[in-house]
Amino acid sequence: MDFSFSPEQDQLRAQARSFLEKSYPLARLAEIATSEDGWDRASWAELARLGWTGASIPEAQGGAGLSFVEEAIVFEELGRALYAGPFFSTVALALPALACAPDLLAKVASGAFTATLASGTAVQALGAGDRWRLRGETDLVADAGSVDAFVVQARGPDGIGLYLAERHGTRPQVCVLDTVDVSRRLGRVTFADDDARLLAAPPAAAKIIAATRRRALTALALEAVGVASQALALGVEHAKSREQFGRPIGAYQAVSHKLADTYVETELARSLAYWAAWCIAEDDGQAELAAVAAKAYAAEAAVAACERAIQVHGGMGFTWDHPLHRYYKRALWIESFDRSGAAHRADIAQVLLGG
Amino acid sequence: MDLRDGPEEGAFRATLRAWLEANVPAGLRGFRGWSSPAAVALGRDWSKRLAEAGYAGLTWPKEYGGAGRPWRYQAVYLEELARAEAPQHLGVIGLGMAGPTIIAHGRPDQKTRYLAKILSAEEIWCQGFSEPGSGSDLASVRTRVEPVGAGFVVNGQKVWSSYAHIADRCILLGRSTTASEKHEGLTYLIVDMKSPGVEVRPLRQITGEAEFNEIFFTDVAVPKENLLGDVGGGWRVAMTTLSHERGTFGFALAGALDVAVRKLVGLARERAGTDALVRDRVAREWIDLQALRYTNYRALARLERTGVPGPEGSVAKLRWSEANQRLTKLAIEIIGREAQVADGDGAPAYWRHQQLRSRGNTIEAGTSEILRNIIAERVLGLPRSR
DSSP: OBOSOOOOHHHHHHHHHHHHHHHHOOHHHHHHHHHSSSTTHHHHHOOOHHOTTTSSOOGGSSOOOOOOOHHHHHHHHHHHTOOOSTHHIIIIIIIHTTTTOOOHHHHHHHHHOHHHHHHHOOOOOOEETTTEEEEEEEEEEEEEOOEEEEEEEEEEEEEEEEEEEEOOOOEEEEOOOOOOOOTTEEEEEEEEEEEEEEEEEHHHHHHHHHHHHHHHHHHHHHHHHHHHHHHHHHHHHHHHHEETEEOOOOOOHHHOOOOOOOHHHHHHHHHHHHHHHHHHHHOOHHHHHHHHHHHHHHHHHHHHHHHHHHHHHHGGGGSSSSHHHHHHHHHHHHHHHSSHHHHHHHHHHHHHHOO | OOSSSSSHHHHHHHHHHHHHHHHSSGGGOOOOOSSSSSHHHHHHHHHHHHHHTTTTTTSSSGGGOOOOOOOHHHHOOOOHHHHHOOOOOOTIIOOOOOHHHHHHOOOHHHHHHHHHHHHHHHHOEEEEOOTTTTOGGGGOOOOOEEEEEEEEEEEEEEEEEEEGGGOOOEEEHHHHHHHSTTTTEEEEEEEEETTTTTTEEEETTTSSSSOOEEEEEEEEEEGGGGGOOOOOOOOHHHHHHHHHHHHHHHHHHHHHHHHHHHHHHHHHHOTTTHHHHHHHHHHHHHHHHHHHHHHHHHHHHHHHHHSOOOHHHHHHHHHHHHHHHHHHHHHHHHHGGGGGOSSSSHHHHHHHHHHHHHHTTTTTTTTTHHHHHIIIIIIIIOOHHH
């Protein structure tokens, strides 16, 4: 029984934090968010060079052959920095399906390829063998405008399968939507008989889809922990320096106890998220339940952390210029991902209480 | 990172689980407190058996009669004890507070005299820290410890002292000078509870039972060999006592909460299985329990690496107490009008007792307000609020 990170894992975290603090300080968030792409494309090669895109990819495909625990560290740190590139999309959402194609894994590891998941039931796969075309539309696809390809959940003749549609010019058609969190832009992807490659046919695809969901929920729980930690740090910093009535406002318990509650909830969320990460790395039987519990709890903790930090900042926290609203909006998006906290808890109640 | 038991912990857990199944006395299963003399009599025997089987003082050094094991074994022990709904050793104050303090600050003759009898439950200890005027602000204690002749004379009153009604000895924090700063005038003594001038009055609590007591000291003579640390050095000794309280405390709490959540799930299945609001709240409590459990494991890893309990101890106590209050109240709501019935062995009386008892959870062993202050000041580095 040892719930601690190894020295190598601690080193990975230290490296990630120092790289992100240097390259993506809070002061750059607004500039990156309002840029045309919405992210720093040059950063991707850097992430690959650091070994992050290939952390869990086997060494034979050019990866580091590590586990989801190492990826977990990176997800948390990217959340803290509110990194805007398609790392979550590529590594959490697309990678399990891409594992069906070793050539693609090698490209992900080297930083030459990014992808996201276009899920939903409205896309049809037409064709047979190794010639497939996709038809239909999916909405709110994460990083749709940033990636090189889409892993598509589509209905073929035998049921739901997983297909890969690469982007060529204007096909498939992508419309980036005006959504709340501009640091992770969402888009509508329309397939009009676009060519696709079959990655996994039913019933194997169902297993990959379930595993992808567990990874995604856990990755977002970790991101949420990063978001909550940053919101807490900003709140504490402000409470130490802002003076009213002759004292730093952090000396007043009405302020300090709010921040203490954020600390407590962030630590509990962290424990759940690490537990879920370990379950996924070990393919533990509790992985599903752990991932759902971690995401439900951590998302709400991150939202509450941002709301308390905004309150502690007073009028400043309510302004566009302050970075807090960007963290808050990421937390709100995480909360909305997959299902609401209440719906996740209903799933857990189903396991506990039946019915 | 590995959240499974290693082979040795696994074997220890399996042996302990089987031992508990065979050895927990029927009269102590589903244990609720030491308020009746019959329970105490069973408890003495039970504690002796725990000690004989090697489960007392698991983390104490071998030279003092302990098992010298890493903290994780104490964690497994607390988890399994909670799982079996078996009471802890009757001498928890001795094992978890007085003993480690004597090991850290005691002279060789004090170690010889006290430690073995703590393990064997021959002597039960209580704690004389809090006073009517000194709760959260412990350093303001006013009980007088006056050096007189070859020893001390103690005068004053202590309160909220669990086990005092059955205790043989008391760890007492008192004031030996008036002139100096408040932390520096404190002195730490071991007091024989059979001494003339010691009077114990049980305090009846919100549940109707009496688990804790007032202790009155009137001209109680204490020999000088009962001094722990130096005259005026009591604060440092007291801090050792309190830090040990928080070491693996969280495991006992999460263990108790695990039992409570299991019972709540059973109750909800039976009486409110389809109510969506109840289902949501049960799921919340289950998630909180997992969060607490894994926070304890993180705390344990830190404790084993550094030897010092981290801030997770305060986190666990704070959240456990609030979870237990919410959970017991939910059970009462599920039961409905029937929960007004206070007697009997059924679910209504059980949950009513647990719900009333839970109101003490956010007050005992550090109020929630003090724990939030500790987190704000010592963990987050915010300025002191006073």
